[in-house]
Amino acid sequence: MNDPPMENGSSSTPFVHLHNHSEYSVLDGMCRIEDMVQRAVEYGMEALALTDHGNLFGAIPFYQACQRRGVIPVIGCEMYVAKGSRFAKEPSQKDRHHLVLLCADETGYRNLIKLSSLAHTEGFYYRPRIDKELLRQYSNGLIGLSACLSGEVPQLLLNDDYDGAKRAAGWYAELFGREGYYLELAYHGLEKELKVNRGLLSLARELELDVVATNDCHYLDHSDHRAHEVLLCIQTQKTFADDDRMRFPSDQFYFKSPREMEKVFGELPQALAASAQIAHRCRLVLELERKGGKLPSYPVPEGLDEGSYLRKLVLEKLSERCPGCDARYTQRVEEELSIINAMQ
Template sequence: MDTDFVHLHVHSEYSMLDATCRIEELLLQAKEHEMGALALTDHGVLSGAIEFYQKAKNYGIKPIIGVEFYLAPRGRQDKAPGRERYRHLLALAEDERGYKNLLKLSSLGYSDGFYYKPRIDLELLEEYGDGLIITSGCKSGVLAKPILQGQPKEAEEWARRLRELFGPGNFFIEIQDHGLQEEQGLLEELVRLAHRLDLPLVATNDVHYIAPQDSQAHEILLNIQTRDKEERRSYEGDQYYFKSSEEMAKLFSAHPEALENTLWIAERCSLDLELEAPHLPRFALPQGYKSPEDYLRELAYRGAQERYGYGYGDGGDGELPEEVEERLEYELRVIGEMGFASYFLIVWDFVRYAREQGIPVGPGRGSAAGSLVSYCLGITDIDPLEYGLLFERFLNPERITLPDIDIDFCPRRREEVINYVTERYGRDRVAQIVTFDTLAARSAVRDVARVLGLPYSQADKIAKLIPFGSPLEEALGSVRELRRLYDSDPQIKQLIEISKKLEGLVRNPSTHAAGIVIAPGELTDYAPLLRLSDGSLVTQYDMVALETIGMLKIDLLGLRNLTVIADALELIKANSREDLQLRLDLER
C-alpha cells in the first residue's frame, strides 16, 4: 500500500438515512490521500458494492467489499420484545469465496433474521464464514457494547467465541477514537482484551460523512426518519469523517500495530469479480431436442411459415421467401454464436403463456422490434422486413451484451405472468428488482425544514419556488425570488445549504416498476436480497448493477392502454356479440 493506513470501516449513502457519503466522493478522498485501497461496509447491505468495485478499479484503488452486520446476540430467531436486538460486527471479503458468503449472509439477514434490522447470528457465521475477515465493530459492536454496559466478562466470552470460529488471524479487535470521552476507557479496555487473548488490533474511523463540516447535514439526515423530538438521533462531535493517514497516525500513535494491520488486511483482500459474463438460466427443452439452438430454430421456422409461408394454412407447402430465410438464418447464427438462444426461449415461453391465458400483450417496443426471430416467435407483432428495421440495433455481434426485450402486459393481469415465471424457474431463482428513491430538491427542502423546526408554510413556500426536476443549485441561479430569500434570510440560506448536501442521496428502496431477474441457480449465489417495508423481497442490486454482473433481467411492463382496449373489446362482444381481435396496422 502507498500510505500507512487504509480505511476499512466506511459507510455510503446505501447505509440509508445514516451516511451522506457518495461513492464517487469516497474514492476521490482516497485518491487525494494517496490510499491504495478502500473498503465499503454499509449497514446490512451490499447495494453499492458493484458500483464501488467498478469505480474503484477505474480510479486505480483496490476495492474491499464488506458489510457492517447486525448480529443478534441470542440468535436470529429471538424476536422477544424488550430485549437487546442486535450488536454490530464488520465482515470483509478476502476473496470471491468471502464475497459469495457476504451475499448469503446479507440475504439471510433479511429473509430469516429480520427484526427491526436485518440480523445474522453465530450459526450463520459458522456456515458462511469462509473467506471473511471479521472485526469487532464500532461502539455498538459485539465487544464494545457489553463493555460499555459494564459487562467486560461477556465481551471476553464473545471475543473467545469469535477467535475460535474464525481463527486468530481472521478476527481483529477494532479500536476507534472520535474524540468522545466514553471511547477513551473503551479503547483501553479493548486493548487489554486483545493483549490478554493474543488477538490483533485494527484501527478504524467510522466514516459517515466526508468532512467535519458535513456533521450537521449528517445529523439532519439521521432525523429525517424520526417524527418525535424525543427520538432525535445524533453522532456526538464532528469526527465521523474521512480522515487522512496523518490524522489516524496521530490518534493511534500508541498503537502503531493497529494501523499496520489495516495494510495487512488490505493486502489480504484480493477480490476479482468476473463482470458482464452472462449468467443465463437453462430453458427446459422438450424431449428430442439436443440444444436451445435446435429448439429455437424449430420454433422460429414454424412461426415464419405462419407469418410468411406461401399458402401456409390453406394447403400450400409453406415455402418461405428468400429474403425471410436469409434474414432468419443470419439472426439465428448471431444468436447462437452469442449464446443467447435460451434467452429468446425464456421470453417466448412467458409471452406464449400470457397469450394462451388471454392476458393482453403489447405488439413490442424498442429495438427488439428489429428482430425477425422475435416476430416469428410471436414476441413482437411488427414485421421488421416490411418496415426496414435493423436487427443490429437490437443485437450487435460486435458488442457482447445481453439482449433487452421489454414486454407490455395488461397491468391488471401482469402479476399472473410474474407468478408463472416464478413457478417455472423456482422461487429461489426469481425476484423483482430494487429501485432507490432519492431526495429530490423539493422533498429535501421539506424534510430538512421539518428537522430544523421551521414552519411548514415557510418550507412549502421555498419548495414551491423550485421548478420540478430542477437541482437546487440550478434553481438558485434561475429563480429570482429564491435567490433573494437565500441572500437575505440566514435561516433560509442554512436550509438550502443543508438541502444541497442531502439532495440526490438515497432515501429508501422500493420495487422497480417492471424489472424481474432470473438466475441460473439460487439467486443469492449471484445477488443479495432485501426486504421492503411491505415484507416483499427484492434484489439489493439495481438494474444497472445486475446488468453489470451479467444477470438476465426482463422488463414486464404494465401498460394501461392494453387494459382499456381489452375492456372495450369485451363490451363490444357483450353488446353486439362480435368477437373482435386487435390487429396492429401501422399504415393507418
C-alpha cells in the first residue's frame, strides 16, 4: 500500500503541472503568475510550466517568479496549428489544432520565440497560427504534448479516425523524437475525454510512446470557475444570462493539487511521474542580469560604433521628415538615444 498523501496536497507520485494558462492567455486564463508559482510551492512541486495560448508574453515574469521561489521554470506555449498552410486565410481555415510546446534548452527557447513571432506576423487569422512547415524548421530543443481535446490527435480520435490519429501521432513522434513527444491525458469530468484517453493509451502502446497526465489549468481555485465564466463573457461580448454564451464544459479546469491529480490518474502512476520527468529535462537558463536586456550586434561602417551610427541615421531621417524642426524634436531624439545607448 502506498504511503498516505502529505497534508500540503502532495502525493506519493511526483507531479507537476505542465499545462497552465496565466493572465497572459488574454480573457481566457485567470491564473496570475505570482499566485500560481506560490501555489506550486505550497503543493511541494519542484517545477511548473507556463503554456499560454499563442504567445510568450508572460515568459520572463514567470521565469523570474519561479527563480525567486526555487521552482524550476518550464517555458512553453499552447500553439495554434493551422490545418493547412499558415498563409491560407479563408473562412474554411478558421479552425485550427492545439499543440503544447515546452522548451528543453536555449535552442528550444529561441525556436519557440521564432514560432510565436511567425505565428503573429505570417499566420495570424483570428488567432496566431503556425503550420507543420514551421514546425519542421523550428522543432529542435522542444518537447511536444498532444494537447487538449482541440489537439490534432484527440480530434481525430473523437471523430473515430483511429488510423488518422495514428498517422498524426507518428508524424509528431518522428519530428520531436519518441522521447520528445508525449500523448497528453486529461480528465475534467467529460465523456469525450474518456473516449480520447482510451484511444491515446492504445496509441501509446502501439507506437511505443509515453503518456503524461495534465490538467488544463485556466484558474487557480475551484471556486474561481464562476469568475472565469464572466471573463469568457467579456471575451465573447456576451452576458451571463445569454444561453448561447461560450462556457467551459465543467468546473474542473483549476490548479489541482498532486493529491487530486492522483485521485484522477491513480491507475496510471507513470503518467503522473512523466510530468516531473519532463520538467527535469527542461533546464533553460536565461541571463537576465542586464536591466535593459540585450540588443543584437549590428554591422556598422568603419570609424563608427553602434551608438554613433544609430545617431547619424536618426538625425538624417529627422531632417528628411521634419525639415527645420524646432529644438523640442532634437531634444527628444537625444533623450531616446541616450536610453538606447544605456542598454548596451
